[in-house]
Amino acid sequence: MKWKPNRHSHLTVQEQIVDWIKxxxxxxxxTVGTKIPxxxxxxxxxxxxxxxxxxxxxxxxxxxxxxxxMGSGVFLANNSWNVLLNSAQPNWQQHIESxxxxxxxxxxxxxxxxxxxxxxxxxxxxxxxxxLLPTKQIEQSLKNISLESKAIxxxxxxxxxxxxxxxxxxxxxxxxxxxxxxxxxxxxxxxxLQLIAIGLLEEGSSVFHEQPSYLNSVxxxxxxxxxxxxxxxxxxxxxNLRALKRKRQALFYCVPTLHNPTGYNWSLExxxxxxxxxxxxQIPIIEDDVYHELLFESSSPAIKSFDTSGQVxxxxxxxxxxxxxxxxxxxxxxxxxxxRLADIKMQTDxxxxxxxxxxVAHWISxxxxxxxxxxxxxQLKRRATYVEEILEQKFQQIATWKKSEGGFYIWIRFHEPIxxxxxxxxxxxxxxLINPGYIYKSxxxxxxxxxxxxxxxxxxxxxxxxxxxxxxx
Amino acid sequence: MKWKPNRHSHLTVQEQIVDWIKxxxxxxxxTVGTKIPxxxxxxxxxxxxxxxxxxxxxxxxxxxxxxxxMGSGVFLANNSWNVLLNSAQPNWQQHIESxxxxxxxxxxxxxxxxxxxxxxxxxxxxxxxxxLLPTKQIEQSLKNISLESKAIxxxxxxxxxxxxxxxxxxxxxxxxxxxxxxxxxxxxxxxxLQLIAIGLLEEGSSVFHEQPSYLNSVxxxxxxxxxxxxxxxxxxxxxNLRALKRKRQALFYCVPTLHNPTGYNWSLExxxxxxxxxxxxQIPIIEDDVYHELLFESSSPAIKSFDTSGQVxxxxxxxxxxxxxxxxxxxxxxxxxxxRLADIKMQTDxxxxxxxxxxVAHWISxxxxxxxxxxxxxQLKRRATYVEEILEQKFQQIATWKKSEGGFYIWIRFHEPIxxxxxxxxxxxxxxLINPGYIYKSxxxxxxxxxxxxxxxxxxxxxxxxxxxxxxx
Numbered sequence: 050m051k052w053k054p055n056r057h058s059h060l061t062v063q064e065q066i067v068d069w070i071k072x073x074x075x076x077x078x079x080t081v082g083t084k085i086p087x088x089x090x091x092x093x094x095x096x097x098x099x100x101x102x103x104x105x106x107x108x109x110x111x112x113x114x115x116x117x118x119m120g121s122g123v124f125l126a127n128n129s130w131n132v133l134l135n136s137a138q139p140n141w142q143q144h145i146e147s148x149x150x151x152x153x154x155x156x157x158x159x160x161x162x163x164x165x166x167x168x169x170x171x172x173x174x175x176x177x178x179x180x181l182l183p184t185k186q187i188e189q190s191l192k193n194i195s196l197e198s199k200a201i202x203x204x205x206x207x208x209x210x211x212x213x214x215x216x217x218x219x220x221x222x223x224x225x226x227x228x229x230x231x232x233x234x235x236x237x238x239x240x241x242l243q244l245i246a247i248g249l250l251e252e253g254s255s256v257f258h259e260q261p262s263y264l265n266s267v268x269x270x271x272x273x274x275x276x277x278x279x280x281x282x283x284x285x286x287x288x289n290l291r292a293l294k295r296k297r298q299a300l301f302y303c304v305p306t307l308h309n310p311t312g313y314n315w316s317l318e319x320x321x322x323x324x325x326x327x328x329x330x331q332i333p334i335i336e337d338d339v340y341h342e343l344l345f346e347s348s349s350p351a352i353k354s355f356d357t358s359g360q361v362x363x364x365x366x367x368x369x370x371x372x373x374x375x376x377x378x379x380x381x382x383x384x385x386x387x388x389r390l391a392d393i394k395m396q397t398d399x400x401x402x403x404x405x406x407x408x409v410a411h412w413i414s415x416x417x418x419x420x421x422x423x424x425x426x427x428q429l430k431r432r433a434t435y436v437e438e439i440l441e442q443k444f445q446q447i448a449t450w451k452k453s454e455g456g457f458y459i460w461i462r463f464h465e466p467i468x469x470x471x472x473x474x475x476x477x478x479x480x481x482l483i484n485p486g487y488i489y490k491s492x493x494x495x496x497x498x499x500x501x502x503x504x505x506x507x508x509x510x511x512x513x514x515x516x517x518x519x520x521x522x
Numbered sequence: 523m524k525w526k527p528n529r530h531s532h533l534t535v536q537e538q539i540v541d542w543i544k545x546x547x548x549x550x551x552x553t554v555g556t557k558i559p560x561x562x563x564x565x566x567x568x569x570x571x572x573x574x575x576x577x578x579x580x581x582x583x584x585x586x587x588x589x590x591x592m593g594s595g596v597f598l599a600n601n602s603w604n605v606l607l608n609s610a611q612p613n614w615q616q617h618i619e620s621x622x623x624x625x626x627x628x629x630x631x632x633x634x635x636x637x638x639x640x641x642x643x644x645x646x647x648x649x650x651x652x653x654l655l656p657t658k659q660i661e662q663s664l665k666n667i668s669l670e671s672k673a674i675x676x677x678x679x680x681x682x683x684x685x686x687x688x689x690x691x692x693x694x695x696x697x698x699x700x701x702x703x704x705x706x707x708x709x710x711x712x713x714x715l716q717l718i719a720i721g722l723l724e725e726g727s728s729v730f731h732e733q734p735s736y737l738n739s740v741x742x743x744x745x746x747x748x749x750x751x752x753x754x755x756x757x758x759x760x761x762n763l764r765a766l767k768r769k770r771q772a773l774f775y776c777v778p779t780l781h782n783p784t785g786y787n788w789s790l791e792x793x794x795x796x797x798x799x800x801x802x803x804q805i806p807i808i809e810d811d812v813y814h815e816l817l818f819e820s821s822s823p824a825i826k827s828f829d830t831s832g833q834v835x836x837x838x839x840x841x842x843x844x845x846x847x848x849x850x851x852x853x854x855x856x857x858x859x860x861x862r863l864a865d866i867k868m869q870t871d872x873x874x875x876x877x878x879x880x881x882v883a884h885w886i887s888x889x890x891x892x893x894x895x896x897x898x899x900x901q902l903k904r905r906a907t908y909v910e911e912i913l914e915q916k917f918q919q920i921a922t923w924k925k926s927e928g929g930f931y932i933w934i935r936f937h938e939p940i941x942x943x944x945x946x947x948x949x950x951x952x953x954x955l956i957n958p959g960y961i962y963k964s965x966x967x968x969x970x971x972x973x974x975x976x977x978x979x980x981x982x983x984x985x986x987x988x989x990x991x992x993x994x995x
Contacts, residue, residue: 076704077832077856139806139833141858144771147724149746150866161868165678179671187674191664198652201660201847205638228525231549236709236871243870251620267869273622298617333612359550360612374674374876383550385614393623395634396740397716398709402875403847 051094062097066105074114074125080142083125085115151272156473156488163482170512173484174503175309175369175457181428181502182372183421187408194411204400206391208234208379212410216365216379219413223341224354225363225381233387235394236376236401238339238366239267244380244390245300245335245362246273255299257290257332261489261496263309264302279490282319290330299332306348307340307456310489310498314454317349324352328360339366339378342422344455345430359383367409369457370422375405429455432501432509439513447520450499457502466494467520475519481512524567535570539578547587547598553614556598558588624745629946629961636955643985646957647976648782648842648930654901654975655845656894660881663890667880677873679864681707681852685883689838689852692886696814697827698836698854706860708867709849709874711812711839712740717853717863718773718808718835719746728772730763730805734962734969736782737775752963755792763803772805779821780813780929783962783971787927790822797825801833812839812851815895817928818903832856840882842930843895848878902928905974905982912986920993923972930975939967940993948992954985 054065073079085091088106092099106123109115116126153161163169200209207213213229220227235241242264250256252274258264260279271277280289290301303323305315315323327334336352353363359382366378380390394400412418433453440450440461450461468485476483486496497516504512527538546552558564561579565572579596582588589599626634636642673682680686686702693700708714715737723729725747731737733752744750749770753762763774776796778788788796800807809825826836832855839851853863867873885891906926913923913934923934941958949956959969970989977985 075830075832076700077858078704080856080858139804141722141832141856141862144722144724144806145858145862147771148720148722149725150720150869152862153865153869158865161679161865164676176676179675182671182674184669184671184674188667188669191667194661194664196657196661198655198657201655201657201845202652203637203649203841203846206634227549231551236875239869240871247621247623249614249617249621251617252622269870272869298620331612333617357548359548359614368676368872372674372876373676373872376871376873376875383553383614385551385553385618389614389618389625392626392631392634396623396626396712396745397742398713398849398871399841399846400849402709402849402878403845404877404881405875408877 053095054097062095062101063105063108066091066095066097066102067108070105070109071114077139077141079125080140081125084122085125087122149272151268154266154488156470156485157266159477160482160484163477168480169477170481170508170515171500171503172481172509172512172516173498173500174482175484175498175500176373176503177369177425177457178503178505180505181425186417186421187372187412190408190411190417194407196407200407201403204234204403204406206395206400207232207387208391208401209403209406209410212406213379215410215414220365220381223338224350227381230384231381231387233380233382233390233394234401234406235378235380235390236398237368237373238337238364238378239269240394241362241364241378241380241390242267242269242302242335242337244393246270246275248389248393249333249386250275250298250300256302257299258302259308261310261486261493262302263304263337263489265490266484266488270302282315282323290326290332299330300335301327301332302335302337303352304337304340305352306338307344307454307458309337309340309456310458310484310486310496311460312451312453312456312458314344314348320349320352321355324355324360328358334361336361336363338363339369340456342370343426343429343457345426345433346454353381359386362386367412367418370425371409371412371418375402375409377401377405377409426455429457429502432506433459435506436499436501436509436513439510443513443517447517453501457500459499459501461497461499462495463497463520464495468494468497472519476516479515479519481515483516526567526569535568535574536578536581539564539568539570539575540581543578543582544587550612550614552598554598557595558598560595624741627739627961629943629958630739632950633955633957636950641953642950643954643981643988644973644976645954645982645985645989646971646973647955648957648971648973649846649976650842650898650930651976651978653978654898659890659894660845660885663881663884667884669880673880674876677707677876677879679868679873680705680860681864681874682876682879682883685879686852688883688887693838693854696811697823700854703857704854704860706853706855706863706867707874707879708851708853708863709871710841710846711810711837711851712742713867714835714837714851714853714863715740715742715775715808715810717866719743719748721862721866722806722859723748723771723773727770729775730772731775732781734783734959734966735775736777736810736962738963739957739961743775755788755796763799763805772803773808774800774805775808775810776825777810777813778825779811780817780927780931782810782813782929783931783957783959783969784933785924785926785929785931787817787821793822793825794828797828797833801831807834809834809836811836812842813929815843816899816902816930818899818906819927826854832859835859840885840891843898844882844885844891848875848882850874850878850882899928902930902975905979906932908979909972909974909982909986912983916986916990920990926974930973932972932974934970934972935968936970936993937968941967941970945992949989952988952992954988956989 054062088099088102091102213232246269254275255278256270256275257278257280353361363381448461448463450459473485484498486493527535561572561575564575686705719742727748729743729748730751730753826834836854921934921936946958957971959966
């Protein structure tokens with residue numbers, strides 16, 4: 050993908066490099082004060098001799114576009130804009146830094162970037178391996194989808210009526226009785242959290258969640274100015290919540306089935322305790338239930354299934370089971386809540402892809418989805434067993450873990466607090482990408498969220514070997 | 523879609539109605555203090571006698587679930603929850619009212635709702651008529667799409683590499699030279715505005731725009747706390763901007779080609795003036811260019827085509843041309859901006875539908891898109907001519923307008939200030955939905971944004987007749 054000089058051009062390689070750098074500056078890709086890559090890096094990228102790069106850079110320095118700073122590299126000169134274009138570009142960096150939304154944590158930005166690189170072994174990825182995705186079956190099903198003109202126009206605020214009707218039937222199997230007007234189609238579970246954050250809570254509201262938490266690795270609530278409060282799922286929960294709940298509004302976020310990142314499954318009693326306590330304190334519950342279909346054994350009922358007070362906002366999705374590329378999830382909630390969230394969704398993206406909604410409706414209503422899930426669970430179980438065997442053979446001395454009950458993850462605890470950013474970067478240096486525990490709980494230096502769902506068996510083996518080696522240092 | 527009692531049930535109709543109302547309360551659809559629909563409305567909905575409804579309501583009142591308030595109707599009783607469930611539900615209304623994001627304007631919420639009703643004649647809708655959408659051709663093309671597993675996983679932060687590559691070629695025809703790393707795929711142009719609002723501006727920044735403005739009918743910037751400042755496109759623009767630009771950051775939003783709602787096309791000189799002035803003042807420009815392919819005659823170059831300073835954030839989309847249901851648009855900008863917006867998009871919805879991206883890539887790269895556009899422009903021109911003939915025959919005495927140069931809209935100005943909310947509601951009462959000028963400029967009671975793109979020719983004729991009649995009162 051990266052640009053290289055064209056050997057057949059009428060321009061010399063040096064001229065092409067000079068032009069390429071000028072274009073970077075013109076487009077605003079390199080802003081004033083940017084440190085440009087080293088000669089060595091550029092030579093590698095361009096596949097040319099360092100001396101050619103040096104000549105090009107010298108030319109640009111002579112023109113006043115670049116300047117060397119002793120010992121620290123070559124930078125875009127302060128007046129490069131005046132020289133090049135007699136103009137000033139907007140100071141994008143300043144725009145970005147002073148704007149509203151928080152940037153992702155650096156480790157997570159790195160993870161997002163590295164997940165695009167083919168040579169990286171991804172030991173933490175919360176996504177099905179390409180080989181587990183029913184790509185060919187979906188491709189095949191596209192041939193059988195018939196579209197109606199109305200369906201591919203702007204969607205109704207709550208999403209496709211057809212899909213919402215089908216979801217009502219489908220949710221019955223999870224013990225949830227609902228109606229199309231109580232469902233909102235969203236572009237994945239994360240968007241649901243985003244809409245709830247800006248649509249149902251006043252600034253400064255309390256969001257209770259368990260530690261470690263998925264909500265520390267994304268931050269829909271933090272970006273909207275909410276206070277995140279960690280609680281534990283023990284017998285003191287009720288008293289704690291009672292004490293912690295201030296006059297401000299509050300909300301309880303939980304993943305009771307195949308918790309991310311720990312894989313824990315709440316008992317029915319724990320679910321009922323939480324529900325009763327939140328009902329008493331009038332704290333709405335978000336039940337994030339995106340993993341339940343990946344349980345190896347049958348699960349206890351969803352909290353939503355015994356919600357008789359419109360207390361639970363239930364979130365489902367096909368991203369973990371069918372294809373994340375569909376970007377389709379749903380919220381089940383009382384209709385004033387659904388109408389509110391739909392109104393905001395209309396204001397931000399005018400609804401989710403009609404085509405994705407058609408595909409999901411097709412897969413659920415024709416039974417393709419359920420058939421796929423049966424096979425998928427088997428494959429995931431085989432992968433879990435494979436990884437657990439490696440762990441038992443090699444990691445017994447340095448770590449503990451629980452046998453997987455389903456989903457994607459094994460939450461490994463190292464005896465020593467070795468899982469820090471240095472380990473993360475050292476592993477990355479060896480092309481192994483992990484999801485360290487500290488992105489789910491900042492003080493945690495003991496855990497790794499190991500995913501058996503993404504990497505190939507070979508990669509899992511190789512990656513775990515490298516992890517083992519670096520863990521010992 | 524609305525529930526009706528089942529005549530074949532083992533329950534009496536009255537019992538079914540009682541159960542249905544209890545379910546409304548349990549699900550939280552009707553909250554404490556809600557005024558329930560009148561007996562007449564319920565009888566119509568259920569298709570039963572009023573007396574049956576009355577008996578059901580009496581039963582619920584006797585149980586303490588409902589209460590009558592003299593002269594104002596039947597309400598959910600304060601203690602209905604205690605009676606029904608011995609519980610208290612969250613006060614959703616309070617949650618909604620104190621939360622962060624603003625609700626849509628009431629007229630716009632009504633428009634969103636009524637656009638879902640089949641019997642309504644939509645005279646203002648900014649959307650292609652179902653008969654103009656290439657539904658069957660898209661359905662056919664689905665059979666020829668081959669998917670790769672990698673493509674239907676989580677997308678790279680900037681969106682499909684394949685689509686971005688294809689867009690680079692496509693944008694050349696618009697005079698825009700760019701590279702895949704300068705493109706972000708978004709779920710429609712509105713999402714682009716949303717991302718820019720929270721990702722590039724500090725709170726309280728100035729957003730300059732022309733009046734009337736699309737930005738008054740949606741409010742991505744207002745919701746993020748920006749100051750909206752109206753400016754006009756005249757010779758004093760430079761002086762005005764210089765005076766208005768404070769120390770805070772600023773941004774200029776424009777739709778220079780087929781402006782929404784007026785249909786105006788900026789001259790090349792106007793574009794260059796704006797560009798030079800914004801460059802001097804370091805004010806970034808958003809060029810919203812979603813309509814340009816619908817011009818009946820060729821257009822002057824996009825502002826982005828002569829942007830040599832990374833000043834212009836260019837927005838395109840297929841929503842107005844191919845299918846809004848795809849939810850695919852793009853932003854072209856300097857790479858620090860693109861990376862920033864991509865980072866926020868990852869935090870809010872993890873990218874746009876991979877399937878929609880595949881479809882757009884297929885349509886552009888195989889030339890289906892361009893072929894479709896040629897036909898579409900012809901059809902729109904025929905519709906414009908049809909509507910203009912009606913206007914000339916019937917509206918000459920009471921209104922003025924300019925001949926359409928393309929797109930969807932004719933911006934009609936009535937001599938008298940009659941376009942108020944009463945006219946909007948009176949028309950709606952006769953099943954005619956308009957987009958009144960006041961949603962684009964709150965003080966405007968003269969204009970209607972008439973769309974010749976959505977309603978059928980028959981409906982356009984009928985709707986215009988009703989409009990004519992009510993305009994005369």
